[in-house]
Amino acid sequence: xxxxxxxxxxxxxxxxxxxxxxxxxxxxxxxxxxxxxxxxxxxxxxxxxxxxxxxxxxxxxxxxxxxxxxxxxxxxxxxxxxxxxxxxxxxxxxxxxxxxxxxxxxxxxxxxxxxxxxxxxxxxxxxxxxxxxxxxxxxxxxxxxxxxxxxxxxxxxxxxxxxxxxxxxxxxxxxxxxxxxxxxxxxxxxxxxxxxxxxxxxxxxxxxxxxxxxxxxxxxxxxxxxxxxxxxxxxxxxxxxxxxxxxxxxxxxxx
Numbered sequence: 001x002x003x004x005x006x007x008x009x010x011x012x013x014x015x016x017x018x019x020x021x022x023x024x025x026x027x028x029x030x031x032x033x034x035x036x037x038x039x040x041x042x043x044x045x046x047x048x049x050x051x052x053x054x055x056x057x058x059x060x061x062x063x064x065x066x067x068x069x070x071x072x073x074x075x076x077x078x079x080x081x082x083x084x085x086x087x088x089x090x091x092x093x094x095x096x097x098x099x100x101x102x103x104x105x106x107x108x109x110x111x112x113x114x115x116x117x118x119x120x121x122x123x124x125x126x127x128x129x130x131x132x133x134x135x136x137x138x139x140x141x142x143x144x145x146x147x148x149x150x151x152x153x154x155x156x157x158x159x160x161x162x163x164x165x166x167x168x169x170x171x172x173x174x175x176x177x178x179x180x181x182x183x184x185x186x187x188x189x190x191x192x193x194x195x196x197x198x199x200x201x202x203x204x205x206x207x208x209x210x211x212x213x214x215x216x217x218x219x220x221x222x223x224x225x226x227x228x229x230x231x232x233x234x235x236x237x238x239x240x241x242x243x244x245x246x247x248x249x250x251x252x253x254x255x
Contacts, residue, residue: 050094052087071125120182209243
């Protein structure tokens with residue numbers, strides 16, 4: 001349906017004349033149409049039926065009352081919480097809830113649903129409860145996202161070798177990596193952690209031959225952000241060439 005046609009209907013409804021008297025129009029569109037919102041009430045506005053918080057509240061109630069297993073309920077509610085957190089940063093619409101809605105309508109979390117929810121398949125999920133269940137879901141989601149992001153790099157295998165042994169890292173660069181069971185993923189991740197958990201490289205000191213002011217700052221205060229440093233050089237003298245000396249300390253099996 002063309003945007004101009006929707007605009008025509010909207011105008012007719014707004015005029016309330018002849019056969020359009022006592023009519024109303026609800027438009028649900030999956031893309032931004034600048035000509036439509038004018039003169040209309042946004043059902044996604046705060047307090048309206050399609051607002052993100054309203055949808056989340058209603059969905060959470062339906063999930064709790066559904067026939068899903070307890071672990072599936074916790075997983076879907078966790079997904080809702082992530083969407084709400086994301087909404088604080090970027091504006092979401094009710095279309096962003098399609099995976100939760102689809103799973104709820106199906107009445108179970110199938111193999112393909114795990115991938116859609118950003119998770120590896122986990123047939124063992126029902127054996128966990130309470131905090132251990134939440135931790136299992138959190139670890140699954142974090143590793144899925146890490147593998148997904150690593151595969152977006154040109155040196156994806158090298159990126160994956162930062163958390164997996166070479167044999168597993170190679171497998172996770174192949175098409176269909178999303179189909180691995182989480183039990184396999186967490187097993188391989190644990191093997192890597194046990195072998196290299198003592199490996200550590202730290203910056204001890206940063207100086208410049210020109211005696212400039214240098215700052216060493218983490219990218220953010222999060223655990224991942226602290227692993228990525230930024231070196232800021234205050235070149236007040238506009239020196240063309242600067243020599244920076246960095247002293248490291250090494251711990252564990254550093255190659």
